[in-house]
Amino acid sequence: MDMATLHDMPWRADIEFQHIICRVGCVPNCIGAIAMNSPSPSRSVWTAIGRGARGRCPSCSGTKLFHQFLKPIAECTHCGQDWTHQQADDFPAYVSIFLTGHLLAPPVVLLVKTVDLSVGALLALILPAAITMTLGLLQPAKGTIIAIQWWFGLHGFQSRKDFGSD
Incomplete structure (x- = not known):
């Protein structure tokens, strides 16, 4: 998947990469690389x-x-x-x-x-x-x-x- 496709997807958790990918309220081309097991x-x-x-x-x-x-x-x-x-x-x-x-x-x-x-x-x-x-x-x-x-x-x-x- 390219950056544009990831950015256009609704809220979801990408299990394979353990990233949170967001669309609502984010900056352009945002891929939130928040690990699921490391709390922010x-x-x-x-x-x-x-x-x-x-x-x-x-x-x-x-x-x-x-x-x-x-x-x-x-x-x-x-x-x-x-x-x-x-x-x-x-x-x-x-x-x-x-x-x-x-x-x-x-x-x-x-x-x-x-x-x-x-x-x-x-x-x-x-x-x-x-x-x-x-x-x-x-x-x-x-x-x-x-x-x-x-x-x-x-x-x-x-x-x-x-x-x-x-």
């Missing part, structure tokens, strides 16, 4: 947030952010970023509960209005769903908050806003 530094707050929400290092995505359920690693083994500055405290729990309430409220209202169940049966359906959603959203919320703290230079982190945004 976070260039925008949204990239950092996405990585943090997935439980990866917001800086490089090269390693896991948590070594236990809610215990972040002290330092990234890939990029060397120190994560001991993070102070998420109780905010991830508030975010998790807030999201659970807003996501679960419409189905609960619909269930109560359309199905004739006893209070015990409703609680047997709603409580496990609420607990599961709250616990399931807790780690992504904490990763997101750590990523935001890191990106904006809060609590001892050096600001990353100087990278620009995508």
